[in-house]
Every structure is written in structure tokens, then in C-alpha cells.
Amino acid sequence: MCLRRLLQSSQLQRTWRAAFLKHVQGRHPGARRWMHSGGGPYRAVIFDMGGVLLPSPGSVATEWEVQNHIPSGTIVKALISGGENGPWMKFMRAEITTEDFLQEFGRLCSEISKTSVPVDSFFSLLTSDRVTKQFPVMTEAITQIRAKGLQTAVLSNNFYLPNGKSFLPLDRKQFDVVVESCLEGVCKPDPRIYKLCLERLGRQPSESIFLDDLGPNLKAAASLGIHTIKVDDPETAVKELETLLGFPLRMAVPNTRPVRKTMEIPKDALEKYLKDLLGTQPTGPLELLQFDHGQSNPTYYVKLANHQLVLRKKPPGTLLPSAHAVEREFRIMKALANAGVPVPKVLDLCEDSSIVGTPFYLMEYCPGLIYKDPSLPGLEPSQRRAIYTAMNRVLCKIHSVDLKAAGLEDYGKHGDYIARQVQIWTKQYRASETSTIPAMERLIEWLPLHLPRQRRTTVVHGDFRLDNLLFHPETAEVVAVLDWELSTLGDPLANVAYNCLAHYLPSGFPIQPGLSGCDLTELGIPTAEDYFRMYCLHMGIPPSENWHFYVAFSFFRIAAILQGVYKRSLTGQASSATAKQTGKLTEFMSNLAWDFAIKEGFRVFKEMPATKPLTRSHHTWSLLRTPGTRSYVTSTDSSPAHASKGALIFSPEGLSPRVRELYQRLKEFMERHVYPAEPELQRHQASAERWTPSPLVEDLKVKQPFVSTAQPQLVHWPYLFLLRQ
Structure with missing residues (x-):
């Protein structure tokens, strides 16, 4: 059945509407009038964690039990068994270790269910990335509360890992105070822990609101004079909190x-400019909000009477000549709109810096959904x-634009896109290098030697990913592609590969949530390879x-x-903790890049002819090839495969019998043990335990003694092969 007919079914329409209500954080402007703006008696809002900010252990347990x-x-x-002296509450007060808790809790569960219960599995789920994502409606409520100065x-009743x-x-950073039972040795509903929180906030009970999902905890707070909200559903709780505070917690x-x-930005100058541009004299004040997503160029929501617009400007300060080119964004969006690509309608480009401080352009506001989590x-x-x-x-539509008809033939250079990009980013990396990262050194040497032949030159977005797309709220239709700042002409396959990076990142990755470790078949999401096909x-x-390249x-x-972000953070523009984290992310990303370089190297190796040994060609054709590209011109001779000590071995058949046997055993070991373990190894590398040895790696060392005993120096043989290509 075609997609259009599917979306026309009333049942699916209802499902899309339900999803819309989940993702849209706000209502239509003016849908509700508010009595006052943050001037009420409440000066602090206190949140429980599980069941309020995150899914409750009970809801996680229900799914796990099924x-x-x-x-x-x-x-x-x-x-709840045992009350204050039960294993759960003792664990919350850090009176017993995780190991002791799991042993005691497992015994208790088995007694209750009359069957063996794998509580380790439940504990792993309870602390996994999949169920520890903060409810978006709560995140936005906290943002609005803090914006009002509260x-x-x-x-939280919490535990140690x-x-x-x-x-x-x-x-x-969302909170002024964090109070955890395991650190304080006291749990809710003990009045002492509420008093401790109020003391650290410097607030009276009557100035505070407390949200929790458990009645006894709320009763104890109320007995002290704290106003309470019972959380059965985050959306409903936020509505009640809005009523108490007297201002909206979800943006329109x-x-x-x-x-x-x-x-x-100066509102008066902008309002005068808009009135001249729109040709009317609208009444009512100018409304201005700032978008919180993807802001290398600051972006604002502007409302003047019935006109809803988006203003995108260069940031303030001294900029590189080619950076933050809003003029290019305006040009590409205008051209693509005429070519049928879904982009917001652009209205005007203003290069007069006297109006809002820097050049900017205006476009119409497009309502819709932005999906920030690729697992949807x-x-x-x-x-x-x-x-x-x-x-x-829609990516195919972008890559199908006729450059000549769209007037974009001079929007960028034609050909050798990857080669230029490798040079540019190598230069940028060297300029911001703070220490030697082995994977980056290998990549800087390897990438120029394996450049693919560019088949076509098209418009490339430069940052094409799910959260730069605006979707229709009730159908799977892209209504607008956003953020064209990095667009140029180039190799379209680079766009496709970049679009799939989330497939290889952990779900809890700090920059962007990933899909690694998710059951894509169960979710209905295509794999990266299926998406490319x-x-x-x-x-x-x-x-x-050469997808892996x-x-x-x-x-x-x-x-x-x-690495550039990390280098800038060291100058004092960010905290040391942030700088340290960014530096580790650079290493993590470069290791992922090298993983795929290895896979590409093995692909090339497997495709080499196996009938006769191949040696490098030194005749005229090799001198005429384009520098920085791989030559496929080879010559053969009739000498034995391993007779010439100066020949480079391209095929297993060119190895000595003993080494060939070792190669075959190594290959079988990789296919049987290493490749299947890659997702787990990547999860460990992205976890808090990444600086401790992975038990899986230690296990692999035990399983491959033939490598170290037979020929230790061949452990890194695949790397040597890649560097020689």
C-alpha cells in the first residue's frame, strides 16, 4: 500500500496527532492569558527524579517483567517490601553495596514470584540510556522557570552505581541544588531531607513547590508547608505547575x-525596518524569541501583528571572511525553492549592520516538528x-537539482571535493592540535591515499541530519530543510554518509543521540547500509x-x-570540565573514523586478484596518474610469490605458507569474535568506564594466544597494509 493511502487512514492520522502532541512543546500564541509573570509567592521548584523527570522504576519494571x-x-x-528497612530503602541510603542489594533483592523477588528472577538484567535496564532520558516537557518547564529567575x-531517593x-x-546545570539520599544517608519521606534541600536553596517551605509521584513523599513535604503536585503524567503536572506559578512553561x-x-537585538530599529518591508503599519508590540537549536548563526522568531517570521543573522564580534555567510544561505534557499526543494520562503537579505548589529536575512516561519532523537x-x-x-x-531531491537551471554553477568548485575537504580539515586540525591523537595521525596519512573518484557534482547541504528537517505534524512529509550555512557544491555521497553517522553513535552520546545498540528492526528504522541502498x-x-571510506x-x-572547539575552550571560553569532555570526544570520533578506514582496507584487500602476486608498477602510466589517488595499474611477473624481498604483498597467496596460515587464523578470529563485538566495544568506549580496561577486550586477548605466540609483530599487520595503500 502506498504511503499516501496509509497516511489517509483515520487510524494512522490519530496516531500522528498523538505523536504531534508528544513532540510539540507549546500551544498557539495567545491561547491562554496569564495573571502575572513570575511575581507570585513561589521562588523555588523542587523535582523528584524517577517518575517526574525520568520514567519511574515501576513503569520500567512493568515493561521488563513482560x-x-x-x-x-x-x-x-x-x-516496597520491608518499608524503611527493606533492601531498596537501605540501598537508597547507601547502607548496602550494589552487589549486596542485588543479592538480597533477587532473593526477595524470587520468593514473591516463586521463580528465579534475573535482577541484574532489571538493574541494567533501569540505568540504561534507553530509559534515562529526561521528559522533554520537563526540560522546557525547567528552562522557563529559570528564565523567570526562580x-x-x-x-531524589537515589543510589550508587x-x-x-x-x-x-x-x-x-539545570539545577541550583541537587540532594541525593545516598549522599546524605537519609531518604524521603524523612522530614530531614526536605529541610536540608530548603536550607541549601535558602528558601522557606511556603516559597517552594515540590513534585513527586509517590503519595507518602508528598504528604511529608506538605506537612512542612511546601506546596505539592502529584505527578501521574508529566504533561498534566506541568499544566498544574503553570497555574501555580502564573506564567507559561511551554513556549507557544x-x-x-x-x-x-x-x-x-534592538527592537525599535528592527520594528521600523519590518514596517517598511511589509508595507503596512501593524499595531501591537514586536515579539522576539530565540531558537535554541543549531545556532552557529543566531536565529530568532519574530512576530509583528499577524506576521510570523524567522530572522537569521551573523553573530557579533570579529569573524573570518568566509564564516557565517548568511548571504550564501539566502542565495541557496532562494534558488532551491524555485527548484522544488522544501525550504522556508526567504523574504529579504539586509546587509545593513546598523539595524540589528550584523547582516541578516528574513524568512517566513514554518510550523512543524523537529525530531531531535533519531530513535524517534x-x-x-x-x-x-x-x-x-x-x-x-528529500536528500535525493537536493542532489537532483539542475545547477545550471538553478543558477548555482558558481556556488562552489567542481570536482575533487573530498580531496579539498581532507586538506582543509587536516589544516584546521593541525592549527588546533593540543596533543598527539594516534588515530588522527593515521587518518591524515591514509585518507589522501584512498580518495574515491567523484562521480557527480551536486549541491551538498553540509550538515544534513534528521534534526535539521522540519516535518508536517500529521504526516511523514518534510516541509522544510533548515540550516544551509555549510552548503556548497561537492560529492553527494559525502552527504549520505554524514546523514548516517547517528547509526554508529551510542544512544547517550552528548553531542547527538545515536542508534548504536538499538534494535533497528524492532524500531522500524533502516540500517545505514539499507538507507544507503x-x-x-x-x-x-x-x-x-567504498561506503566505509x-x-x-x-x-x-x-x-x-x-578539536577546534576543544582548543578554543582551553582559552577560557568554557569550563575545564567541558574542555576535557570535548577533547575526549575528539579522540572517540577519530577512533570511529579509523575503525571504518580499517574496514575499507579489508574490503580493498579482499577484492585483490588472488591468482598471482601483484607488484607495484613503475612504468609511465603510474607517473601520469593524478596525485593523491590510488593507481589500479599493476604488473605481474612469474617469480614465486615470496621470492622477491622487495615486493609489496597484495594477496594472501603472496605470503609464505606459515604466515598465510596465520593470516587465515587471524581472519577467522576477527570474523568470529571481533566484528560481532564491535557494538559492545563502542558502547564501552562511550561509557563512564571507558578509561578502565574492557572485560571484553581482556577476554579477546585470552582467546587469541596464537597471535602473540606465533608472530607478535603481526598483531598490527592490517594497519600496516592500510598505511601502504
Whole structure:
């Protein structure tokens, strides 16, 4: 059945509307009048964690019990068993270790269910990235509360992880105070822990509101004079909180916030400019909000009477000549709109810096949904598949634009796109280098030697990913592609590979949530390889054999960008903790890039002819090839494969019998043990335990003694092969 007919079914329409309500954070402007703006008696809002900011352990337990065929209610009964002296509450007060808790809790669950209960599995799920994502409606409520000058706090019955750190998967910068039971040795509903939180906030009970999902905890808070809200559903709780505070906690325009102090622009000059541009004299004040997503160029929501606009400007300060080129953005969006690509309608380019401080352009505001999480939580598998298909098709539409007809032939250079990009980002990396990163050194040597032949030159977006697309709220239709700042002419396959990077990142990755470790089949999301094949099918082109090269290049590019951010952060523009984290992300990305370089090297190796040994050609053709590209011109001789000591070995048949046997055993070991373990190894590398040896790696060392005993120096043989290509 075609997508259009699917979307016309009333049932699916209702499902899309439900998803819309989940993702849209706000209502239509003017939908509700507010009595006052932050001037009420409340000066602090205190949040519980599980069941308020995050899913409750009870809801996680219900799902887990079904999946593991455990009698319903077993986990919850065990959690409350024993009251204050039960294993759960003792664990919350750090009176017992994780190991002791799991042993005691497992015994209790088994007694309740009359069957063996794998509580380790439940604990892993409870602390996994999949169930520790803060509810978006709560995140926005906290943002609005703090924007009004009120304090926020977390008051949680919490526990220690095996690594000695407390389990707090929240951004601490959202809160003025964090109080955890495991650190204080006292739990809710003990009045002492509420008094401790109020004392650290410097507030009276009557000035505070407390949100929790458990009645006893709320009763204890209310007995002290704190106003309480019972949280059964985050959306409903936020509505009640709005009523108490007297101001909206969800912006009328999704993904916006009040304009930051450092990004304020003069309203009077802008209003006069808009009145002249629009040719009318609208009444009512100018409304201004700032978008909170993807802001290398500050972007604002502007409303004047019935006109809803978006203003995108250069940032203040001294800029590089080619950086933040809003003029190019305006040009490309105007041209693509005429070519049928869904982009916002641009209205005017203003290069007069006297109006808002820097040049800017205006476009019409497009309402819609932005999906920030590539796993698309809250949608059905069929909807996720439709979203990814729509994203794929709009990328094909961009790559199909006729450059001459669109007037974009001079929008960038033709040919050698990857070569130029490698040179640019190598230069940028060298300029911001702070220490030697081995993977980056290998990539800088390897990438120029393996440049693919560019088949076509098209418009490339430069940052094409799911959260730069605006979707229709009720269908899988892309209504606008946003953020064209990095667009140019180049190799379209680089766009496709970049579009798939989320597939290889962990779900809890700090820059962008990823899909690594997710069951894509269950979610209805195509794999990266399936997505690439879908693209080739839509474009009517054969799949490229060097897909892994493009992915390696894309991760290399991101690593170089992150290194620049890290270098700038060391100058004092960010905290040392932030700087340290960014530096580690650079290394993580470069390691991922090198992983794909290795895969590309093995692909090339497997495709080499195996009948006769191949040696380098030194005749005239090799001298005429384009510098920086691989030569496929080879010559053969009739000498034995391993007779010439100076010959470079291209095929296993060119190895000595003993080494050939070792190669075969190494290959089998990689295919049987290493490749299947890659997702787990990547998760460990992105986790808090990444600086401790991975148990899986230690296990692999035990399983491959033949490598170290037979020929230790050949452990890195695949790397040597890659560097010689």
C-alpha cells in the first residue's frame, strides 16, 4: 500500500496527532492569558527524579517483567517490601553495596514470584540510556522557570552505581541544588531531607513547590508547608505547575526560549525596518524569541501583528571572511525553492549592520516538528520507517537539482571535493592540535591515499541530519530543510554518509543521540547500509563500493571540528570540565573514523586478484596518474610469490605458507569474535568506564594466544597494509 493511502487512514492520522502532541512543546500564541509573570509567592521548584523527570522504576519494571516472563507486579512488591528497612530503602541510603542489594533483592523477588528472577538484567535496564532520558516537557518547564529567575532543585531517593558514582543521568546545570539520599544517608519521606534541600536553596517551605509521584513523599513535604503536585503524567503536572506559578512553561513556538542577554537585538530599529518591508503599519508590540537549536548563526522568531517570521543573522564580534555567510544561505534557499526543494520562503537579505548589529536575512516561519532523537521515541515502527524514507527522498531531491537551471554553477568548485575537504580539515586540525591523537595521525596519512573518484557534482547541504528537517505534524512529509550555512557544491555521497553517522553513535552520546545498540528492526528504522541502498535506488545509481571510506571521512571531519572547539575552550571560553569532555570526544570520533578506514582496507584487500602476486608498477602510466589517488595499474611477473624481498604483498597467496596460515587464523578470529563485538566495544568506549580496561577486550586477548605466540609483530599487520595503500 502506498504511503499516501496509509497516511489517509483515520487510524494512522490519530496516531500522528498523538505523536504531534508528544513532540510539540507549546500551544498557539495567545491561547491562554496569564495573571502575572513570575511575581507570585513561589521562588523555588523542587523535582523528584524517577517518575517526574525520568520514567519511574515501576513503569520500567512493568515493561521488563513482560519481556522476561516474570509475574506482573513482582518488582514493585519487592521495592516496597520491608518499608524503611527493606533492601531498596537501605540501598537508597547507601547502607548496602550494589552487589549486596542485588543479592538480597533477587532473593526477595524470587520468593514473591516463586521463580528465579534475573535482577541484574532489571538493574541494567533501569540505568540504561534507553530509559534515562529526561521528559522533554520537563526540560522546557525547567528552562522557563529559570528564565523567570526562580530556583530549581532535585530531591531524589537515589543510589550508587558499582563505579562509586551516584546514578544521576541529568544535566546538573539545570539545577541550583541537587540532594541525593545516598549522599546524605537519609531518604524521603524523612522530614530531614526536605529541610536540608530548603536550607541549601535558602528558601522557606511556603516559597517552594515540590513534585513527586509517590503519595507518602508528598504528604511529608506538605506537612512542612511546601506546596505539592502529584505527578501521574508529566504533561498534566506541568499544566498544574503553570497555574501555580502564573506564567507559561511551554513556549507557544516550539524549540524557542527567551532571548539570551548576550544575543539581544534592538527592537525599535528592527520594528521600523519590518514596517517598511511589509508595507503596512501593524499595531501591537514586536515579539522576539530565540531558537535554541543549531545556532552557529543566531536565529530568532519574530512576530509583528499577524506576521510570523524567522530572522537569521551573523553573530557579533570579529569573524573570518568566509564564516557565517548568511548571504550564501539566502542565495541557496532562494534558488532551491524555485527548484522544488522544501525550504522556508526567504523574504529579504539586509546587509545593513546598523539595524540589528550584523547582516541578516528574513524568512517566513514554518510550523512543524523537529525530531531531535533519531530513535524517534513515541512513534510506531511504520511511522519511523516513513520518516526515514521521507528524509532520504528529500536528500535525493537536493542532489537532483539542475545547477545550471538553478543558477548555482558558481556556488562552489567542481570536482575533487573530498580531496579539498581532507586538506582543509587536516589544516584546521593541525592549527588546533593540543596533543598527539594516534588515530588522527593515521587518518591524515591514509585518507589522501584512498580518495574515491567523484562521480557527480551536486549541491551538498553540509550538515544534513534528521534534526535539521522540519516535518508536517500529521504526516511523514518534510516541509522544510533548515540550516544551509555549510552548503556548497561537492560529492553527494559525502552527504549520505554524514546523514548516517547517528547509526554508529551510542544512544547517550552528548553531542547527538545515536542508534548504536538499538534494535533497528524492532524500531522500524533502516540500517545505514539499507538507507544507503534506498538512496541509490531513488537516485537510479549503483551502490558505491567504498561506503566505509565516506563514513571514515565524515567522522574525521567531525573530529577535526571538535578539536577546534576543544582548543578554543582551553582559552577560557568554557569550563575545564567541558574542555576535557570535548577533547575526549575528539579522540572517540577519530577512533570511529579509523575503525571504518580499517574496514575499507579489508574490503580493498579482499577484492585483490588472488591468482598471482601483484607488484607495484613503475612504468609511465603510474607517473601520469593524478596525485593523491590510488593507481589500479599493476604488473605481474612469474617469480614465486615470496621470492622477491622487495615486493609489496597484495594477496594472501603472496605470503609464505606459515604466515598465510596465520593470516587465515587471524581472519577467522576477527570474523568470529571481533566484528560481532564491535557494538559492545563502542558502547564501552562511550561509557563512564571507558578509561578502565574492557572485560571484553581482556577476554579477546585470552582467546587469541596464537597471535602473540606465533608472530607478535603481526598483531598490527592490517594497519600496516592500510598505511601502504
